[in-house]
Amino acid sequence: MSTSNIQIIPISQSKIDTVDFNNLVFGTVFTDYMFECDYKDGKWQTPVIKPYGEISMAPSARVFHYGQAVFEGMKAYKDENDDVFLFRPDENFKRINKSSARLAIPEFPENYFFDGLKQLLNLDKDWIKKGIGNSMYIRPFVIATQPAISASPANEYKFMIILSPAQAYYAGEVRVVFAEQYSRAADGGVGFAKAAGNYAAQFYPTKLAHEQGFQQIIWTDANSHEYLEEAGTMNIFFRVGDTLLTAPNNDRILDGITRKSLIQLAEDNNIKVEIRRVTVAEIKEAARKGELKEIFGSGTATVVNPIIGFSHGGESFDLPKIENSYALFFKEKLMNIQYNISEDPHGWRLKI
Amino acid sequence: MSTSNIQIIPISQSKIDTVDFNNLVFGTVFTDYMFECDYKDGKWQTPVIKPYGEISMAPSARVFHYGQAVFEGMKAYKDENDDVFLFRPDENFKRINKSSARLAIPEFPENYFFDGLKQLLNLDKDWIKKGIGNSMYIRPFVIATQPAISASPANEYKFMIILSPAQAYYAGEVRVVFAEQYSRAADGGVGFAKAAGNYAAQFYPTKLAHEQGFQQIIWTDANSHEYLEEAGTMNIFFRVGDTLLTAPNNDRILDGITRKSLIQLAEDNNIKVEIRRVTVAEIKEAARKGELKEIFGSGTATVVNPIIGFSHGGESFDLPKIENSYALFFKEKLMNIQYNISEDPHGWRLKI
The missing domain is CATH 3.20.10.10 (D-amino Acid Aminotransferase, subunit A, domain 2)
Incomplete structure (x- = not known):
């Protein structure tokens, strides 16, 4: 199905039962899996989908010092038949690469982006709840990871996608x-x-x-x-x-x-x-x-x-x-x- | 000597002998120790000086998404008597807090900053080489670590100081x-x-x-x-x-x-x-x-x-x-x- 050969490292146990889906605070709860792809030696390496968890980085990683980082915000929606939909994801893909270009970050390949999204959402599909207002907030982002504090574009990056279930967002008046x-x-x-x-x-x-x-x-x-x-x-x-x-x-x-x-x-x-x-x-x-x-x-x-x-x-x-x-x-x-x-x-x- | 009760976790062995001090590339070599202080529960916690190494963070940490991060650049110099000097460090201290205020980051306490600097430089003093042009580049920085991707100021931060030995910087023409x-x-x-x-x-x-x-x-x-x-x-x-x-x-x-x-x-x-x-x-x-x-x-x-x-x-x-x-x-x-x-x-x- 996939053309990207994404490596999948399975979770040992889902944490979905620990989550109260009726009382979600925006952006604080994350699903079982995350997508990760490293850029080094001049190219994006084979992506991996693995259990959501902390990432480890040198304190000299450039993102901490020079803010070389871009992101996107997307949502997935589930209909009454349990089918899952994205909304105009091609626009998000184009925009993250446009953002990356302006920040001197290498562009991300289209197949990695879409295959990664699809496989990640399939693995975590039970986390997407039916009902108008419920959605899966999707956060693709890229950060400069090269461990060197000179003020110039990095030669190492990490592209990630993390997922956070969301309820209808009511900001009040x-x-x-x-x-x-x-x-x-x-x-x-x-x-x-x-x-x-x-x-x-x-x-x-x-x-x-x-x-x-x-x-x-x-x-x-x-x-x-x-x-x-x-x-x-x-x-x-x-x-x-x-x-x-x-x-x-x-x-x-x-x-x-x-x-x-x-x-x-x-x-x-x-x-x-x-x-x-x-x-x-x-x-x-x-x-x-x-x-x-x-x-x-x-x-x-x-x-x-x-x-x-x-x-x-x-x-x-x-x-x-x-x-x-x-x-x-x-x-x-x-x-x-x-x-x-x-x-x-x-x-x-x-x-x- | 210190009023800050900084905790020190010693290295097992210095890596100084692995470094070629005549061929340093700016910002790529770091010393044995680093200074770290976390902000949570509304205050800066007890700082620690520990072996330089990777830090671990949630992929939802706010610095990766919203660039809530500031830094300083300073240098320490060694004279012919092996005494070590900083240059106008009070200005760097004032400026990092001015930067922090503009980025809605809590200000850092003066005694932690100066005690941290002094103890760190003492521990790593053999890394500061004599001779005009040689120096220790000092990089204090603050990053937002709260694991939540809403676009607002974090309630958790990390203040760090890392040290990188430097030679005379000649940029060419x-x-x-x-x-x-x-x-x-x-x-x-x-x-x-x-x-x-x-x-x-x-x-x-x-x-x-x-x-x-x-x-x-x-x-x-x-x-x-x-x-x-x-x-x-x-x-x-x-x-x-x-x-x-x-x-x-x-x-x-x-x-x-x-x-x-x-x-x-x-x-x-x-x-x-x-x-x-x-x-x-x-x-x-x-x-x-x-x-x-x-x-x-x-x-x-x-x-x-x-x-x-x-x-x-x-x-x-x-x-x-x-x-x-x-x-x-x-x-x-x-x-x-x-x-x-x-x-x-x-x-x-x-x-x-």
Whole structure:
């Protein structure tokens, strides 16, 4: 079946019975197996799937010092017939290699990626629970392991995939602040990549935002802070009247897979989308006039995340409660595709 | 002697005899011991000094995914009497905690840092070789170890110090390119911190520069690419006529310890220094007029690194060979202080 000759080291006993699947904390529980593939001597070596467990590395491994690391976030879904599906995994594959290229990490072979994913999900398929909202969160990542602390690209890496069962992610009521001082990414930088360092850089400003009662920051461009970009773990959509606005991709903004799926769903459903720079000023003006109907984030973990209000320049705005929410419409449409409930006109599902 | 009750686990046998100290490759050889201190349950635990070796961590450890990691670079020097000295270690201590604060990492206690350094250097003192140019490169670093892949600050960390013996670092003839497209740091970002992710972000543009025959990039501001900032592992000085120019510190530029030491040495020696924004245009103009006499970088690893030429906008400039080079003057002055050869009027040396 596989063309990759992945070596499988079996577990002695599954730990699945120790897990309370009704009380999962996101990203803390991992399955029985993990996928691991080392890069050395100029090529990716034969991958191995083995019992999930600690990895050992020299303290001089480059990832610890220079952040040479990228990752992806994906989910697998189980339908009522116990079939397992991935959602647009080709996009994740392309993106992790795009991220890797920007971080000077060697690209990962396509067959290793897909064969690894399939075999791993098959081995751990009992960990994927049925029911809307349940899923298997999949985390592929690459880290520089070469034990040498000079500041240059490593010649040894580790590509891993780990799996964490997840329940419906409800973030609570989300109120955001538009960034005025801190920023997430520079023009000509690595903001478009899922580079590890992009995330830690947001932790402190986000902590400050939490202390002021905001759950997330919507980042603005670093130059002028006049343009709304993304939320760090989500892309952002604004509904003004019945038109959706979202920022175009550039070298600062992640090319979100949920984002591009929503844009397609909007087109499919005759909802007008403008992909263009969105200014802080126009969103505040629309809010004042009562034309701003919704703001929501999109991302793999959250799917679609409605935002109830925002703040900028000391002014706070509450979004109206509305019927016919685009956010909820998109969320249902998308999840029906992901869980094999509805048709899949664009071929986004991949059956495992 | 120590107030920190650091636990010491002895080696069974030193590996020092296996090392060829005349052929060291920077950052690849490590001493017998390493310092390790874990943060958990809301505080830094009792540190331990133990045999240098691999560390084991969950693949979900946050450093692998979100780059929550900072580091420092320091050196220890041995004088002719076998006494060992650090250079301005208080500055490294302050800076690692400044970096940590920006990355939402808990600050490290001062007594652990200094007691750890001293005890580690004492245990490994035979690894520090006499002679100008020989030194012990010291790498303190902090990594987020909490095994949970949600994108938020960890509640578990590891602070380590590892030691790597170094010889005089000669980078060869260094020709640089001024950045026109890529950038290193955003306003409001983490460029001023020694954050791990800042370094990997430079690897790909630096690789492109290498392919074009340049050893380093001098980064410009991300907004306009008109202002010269730093070189990623070095701060940068320009000598126009007999005046030194260097960019002011801001949230994009590392507050270099060698940089501030050179500024002090310049003042001590009646060399005029202007700390202000330096434009690409004025440096090119000065080069055309024959007024640009030197460019050099400053940093812990390289000390002072002369640059022989630069390129920008398709134009290349060679710097003149001059007598009375500031770069060589500063390098000798600084090393004489570091190696306990000259007086130390500012109290920069710390005897171990």
